[in-house]
Amino acid sequence: MGNQPTITILGTGYVGLTTAALTAAAGMKTYLIDPNPTRLESVRAGKSFFYEAGLDSLVADGVANGRIIPTPVYAEAVLQSDIVISAVGTPDNPDGSSNLNYVFAAASEAAQYLKPDAVYVQKSTVPVGTGNKIRQLFMNAGQNRAYVSNPEFLREGTALADSLWFDRIVVGGTDANALAKVMQLYKDIESNRTAIAGLAGLSAPANYQSGAYISVALESAELIKVTANAFLALKISFANSIALLADQTGADILEVMDGVGADKRIGRAFLNAGRGYGGGCFPKDVSGLIAAGLEHDVSLEIMEAAQAVNEGMPGYIIEKLQDALGGSLEHTEVAVLGLAFKAGTSDIRRSPGMHIANLLTQAGSAVRVFDPKAGQEAAGQLDERVAIAESIEQAIHDAGAIVVATDWPEFVEYTPQAYAAQLQGGIFVDAMNVFNAQAFSAAGIHYIGIGRSGNSKEHAVL
Numbered sequence: 338m339g340n341q342p343t344i345t346i347l348g349t350g351y352v353g354l355t356t357a358a359l360t361a362a363a364g365m366k367t368y369l370i371d372p373n374p375t376r377l378e379s380v381r382a383g384k385s386f387f388y389e390a391g392l393d394s395l396v397a398d399g400v401a402n403g404r405i406i407p408t409p410v411y412a413e414a415v416l417q418s419d420i421v422i423s424a425v426g427t428p429d430n431p432d433g434s435s436n437l438n439y440v441f442a443a444a445s446e447a448a449q450y451l452k453p454d455a456v457y458v459q460k461s462t463v464p465v466g467t468g469n470k471i472r473q474l475f476m477n478a479g480q481n482r483a484y485v486s487n488p489e490f491l492r493e494g495t496a497l498a499d500s501l502w503f504d505r506i507v508v509g510g511t512d513a514n515a516l517a518k519v520m521q522l523y524k525d526i527e528s529n530r531t532a533i534a535g536l537a538g539l540s541a542p543a544n545y546q547s548g549a550y551i552s553v554a555l556e557s558a559e560l561i562k563v564t565a566n567a568f569l570a571l572k573i574s575f576a577n578s579i580a581l582l583a584d585q586t587g588a589d590i591l592e593v594m595d596g597v598g599a600d601k602r603i604g605r606a607f608l609n610a611g612r613g614y615g616g617g618c619f620p621k622d623v624s625g626l627i628a629a630g631l632e633h634d635v636s637l638e639i640m641e642a643a644q645a646v647n648e649g650m651p652g653y654i655i656e657k658l659q660d661a662l663g664g665s666l667e668h669t670e671v672a673v674l675g676l677a678f679k680a681g682t683s684d685i686r687r688s689p690g691m692h693i694a695n696l697l698t699q700a701g702s703a704v705r706v707f708d709p710k711a712g713q714e715a716a717g718q719l720d721e722r723v724a725i726a727e728s729i730e731q732a733i734h735d736a737g738a739i740v741v742a743t744d745w746p747e748f749v750e751y752t753p754q755a756y757a758a759q760l761q762g763g764i765f766v767d768a769m770n771v772f773n774a775q776a777f778s779a780a781g782i783h784y785i786g787i788g789r790s791g792n793s794k795e796h797a798v799l
């Protein structure tokens with residue numbers, strides 16, 4: 338481990354902290370920079386500021402053995418570092434384009450301290466063409482430094498597992514030596530995988546096959562990241578479009594997509610209808626891609642359509658509930674289970690569950706919400722009339738309707754009988770399409786799925 342590079346990571350967010358935990362666990366001295374004192378304080382105390390399986394153990398270990406060094410000071414960290422990784426946020430502007438203020442600010446500040454042979458790595462999701470602008474920025478600062486695009490593919494909720502048992506590592510750039518150094522960083526993590534996984538309490542996914550190392554042009558690497566997310570978003574919106582047709586025709590979307598996905602050319606993944614995608618990535622990556630297209634006179638109408646379908650799903654689900662209630666949501670007690678944008682995380686950015694809870698409140702329902710991890714983060718962003726419950730039971734007791742908006746295991750494993758005992762004959766909206774419709778009907782509950790109006794045969798088991 339003696340020859341390992343010293344790393345600086347710019348941005349202690351979901352991506353930055355996860356990356357730091359891994360480089361440190363693989364033996365690399367890792368500086369972690371952020372202007373946000375609360376996030377640094379949390380790391381200093383050996384804890385992640387968000388929930389992610391296994392992360393606290395790695396952060397605690399890295400801080401205790403001195404390999405993770407949180408600091409707000411660029412000079413202290415960058416001057417010492419062989420590899421500087423930018424993982425700052427890239428939110429969207431009001432017009433949907435990517436806000437690159439943090440990306441350029443981080444690059445400008447780092448440029449003052451980069452060692453001559455340092456490699457600057459871009460892990461933030463940026464529009465194609467950004468890398469060349471940063472190379473120019475370095476040159477203007479009199480610092481001609483190696484630049485590598487290295488997009489991040491981890492998913493919140495399974496961030497460490499995704500990084501340890503990756504599908505692919507993508508690097509893009511022109512400097513072969515710099516590309517090799519970045520590849521080596523990941524090979525070091527990979528060769529320490531068993532020990533790191535043990536410390537984090539994680540185990541390998543079934544049937545894992547080695548991931549690929551892919552080295553491409555800078556612009557290609559930048560475009561791979563957003564294209565991958567855009568395609569996944571497209572699959573979800575496609576499934577939702579077909580689900581609307583299934584609702585009108587008696588087909589069951591699960592049966593449809595099982596049949597469609599059995600075609601190996603298509604595959605089953607991400608063809609799941611429901612309340613649509615959310616989170617800190619898909620919505621902004623889709624709008625960022627559309628904006629990048631417009632900048633180059635390329636119309637990505639296909640993505641505009643995906644976006645429109647997605648934005649319509651929470652309203653569509655609420656309409657279904659309203660119809661089932663006889664036309665009005667007013668004065669109905671509705672429990673919304675799930676505020677995190679997906680299971681396994683406390684992240685509520687652009688969360689459909691949050692949106693559904695707020696929309697229902699605005700429509701006059703009395704809304705109670707519960708999420709096993711996201712309740713605290715959600716508090717400030719929910720309509721103030723929404724009540725935050727401390728348990729499933731507290732949320733659903735005597736409710737007229739339940740909407741499950743995140744597929745947390747505790748919701749999925751809660752039995753129809755247990756729901757029925759609290760609901761007393763009410764309506765159950767399965768906005769994730771993960772429950773067994775027949776089992777709910779058998780328990781005396783009016784089940785509503787998305788695109789599941791049909792007489793499902795395959796799923797009629799329990």
Ligand code: NAD
Pocket residue numbers: 347348349350351352353370371372373376424425426427439442443460461462463489490491492493617618
């Ligand atoms: P985040 O908002 O959680 O974290 C970004 C951090 O950067 C914040 O803590 C912020 O204070 C810090 N920051 C801002 N300006 C800075 C500066 N000049 N120097 C140092 N730190 C600075 O964001 P995130 O979710 O970790 O995402 C980071 C990037 O990775 C984004 O481009 C995102 O699109 C991409 N990405 C995210 C995920 C994910 O699942 N969250 C997955 C793949 C890619």
